[in-house]
Amino acid sequence: MRPKQRNRLVLAIVIVMFVAISAALALTALEENINLFYSPTMIANGEAPQGRLFRAGGMVSEGSVQRDPESLEVSFRLNDEANEILVKYTGILPDLFREGQGIVVQGKLGPDGSVMATEVLAKHDENYMPPEVEHALKTAKEAAAANAEKE
Amino acid sequence: MSIIPNWLYRLSSPKNFYRFAGTASNWCGWIALFLFVIGLYYGLINSPPDYQQGDTTRIMYVHVPAAWMSMFVYMVMAISAAVGMIWRIKASTAFANASAPIGAMFTALALATGMLWGKPMWGTYWVWDARLTSELILLFLYLGYMALQSAIDDRETAARATAILALVGMVNIPIIHYSVEWWNTLHQGATVTKLDKPSIHISMLIPLLIMAVAFKFYYLSNVFRRARCEMLEREQDKLWVRELLGENGSE
Numbered sequence: 071m072r073p074k075q076r077n078r079l080v081l082a083i084v085i086v087m088f089v090a091i092s093a094a095l096a097l098t099a100l101e102e103n104i105n106l107f108y109s110p111t112m113i114a115n116g117e118a119p120q121g122r123l124f125r126a127g128g129m130v131s132e133g134s135v136q137r138d139p140e141s142l143e144v145s146f147r148l149n150d151e152a153n154e155i156l157v158k159y160t161g162i163l164p165d166l167f168r169e170g171q172g173i174v175v176q177g178k179l180g181p182d183g184s185v186m187a188t189e190v191l192a193k194h195d196e197n198y199m200p201p202e203v204e205h206a207l208k209t210a211k212e213a214a215a216a217n218a219e220k221e
Numbered sequence: 222m223s224i225i226p227n228w229l230y231r232l233s234s235p236k237n238f239y240r241f242a243g244t245a246s247n248w249c250g251w252i253a254l255f256l257f258v259i260g261l262y263y264g265l266i267n268s269p270p271d272y273q274q275g276d277t278t279r280i281m282y283v284h285v286p287a288a289w290m291s292m293f294v295y296m297v298m299a300i301s302a303a304v305g306m307i308w309r310i311k312a313s314t315a316f317a318n319a320s321a322p323i324g325a326m327f328t329a330l331a332l333a334t335g336m337l338w339g340k341p342m343w344g345t346y347w348v349w350d351a352r353l354t355s356e357l358i359l360l361f362l363y364l365g366y367m368a369l370q371s372a373i374d375d376r377e378t379a380a381r382a383t384a385i386l387a388l389v390g391m392v393n394i395p396i397i398h399y400s401v402e403w404w405n406t407l408h409q410g411a412t413v414t415k416l417d418k419p420s421i422h423i424s425m426l427i428p429l430l431i432m433a434v435a436f437k438f439y440y441l442s443n444v445f446r447r448a449r450c451e452m453l454e455r456e457q458d459k460l461w462v463r464e465l466l467g468e469n470g471s472e
Contacts, residue, residue, distance in 0.1 A: 075309075085389060089388075101404075
């Protein structure tokens, strides 16, 4: 390797290292701000901003969805297995919205500590399978649970 | 003692590269076409719908390979631009320059199909979450590379400037990949590219992987063709180009 080539190689390595380190530092400093949403635990700890729009994310709690038969009003609870928050929303929910589904809502914190949502987005998970496989998995799980109860 | 093996040095001479790229482009093109036909048939017709998303999930067979390629092409582009700058290998710089528009196209495709997928599933075309934003930055990096390369007339200077830009932008690649783990995002986590077992059923994984390989060959076919053109343009005054033109009787 000629000295000139070596210099350029060193330059390239130095640039990559320098940029990587500064990016790592910047991202660590910004960490919380890059999160798309606050989890119910973060909201319970009072980390969510008062009086301005923010996003909350979590799983829709089983059996918590209550629809008003007269209007599009709907309320449900979001949990992250540790804490739960109440969400109120008026509008059409996305296709993937269901109990046990991960979702993200945008809204403001109400006076009673619930989230008044203006937008509801559904997250989908990283699992892909045909419906038959999902059905088989579910049946197997139920069978296992039934067996466990018997014993 | 050289880092670059001898056969690669020989291949990188403009004349040899031109010959090799022509043959390679044709072969890769036919392989890509063959795999596209199989992959699209399996993906769009012969694979099962998803348990949650139904048939909408089929957009995955284009979206996911396009997104993988957007990152893969960037790495190839950055490394070959750096090699071209360090060792002053024209073929390597030409390869990097040829990669940029193709990579930009894959990135735009990943973003567009992602938006079309996001609307029915998430309920929105776009959110500023870490994954989507970093992928958009990747598109701008490609466009910046192309703009910088065409803005500088002197080829040596252009090669140095673009190589540095490409190397700086490389930091974005791990950010795109790990964004879904490091931060809360609307985009879901990795399905296939993780150390764990892929969380996708085999009947959907196979067409996905066929499509991924098809995209790779499509890229190779295109990049060789483009790099070949750039080589011809750079070397237009050289003897071998004139001989080539004479041979083909086009002058």
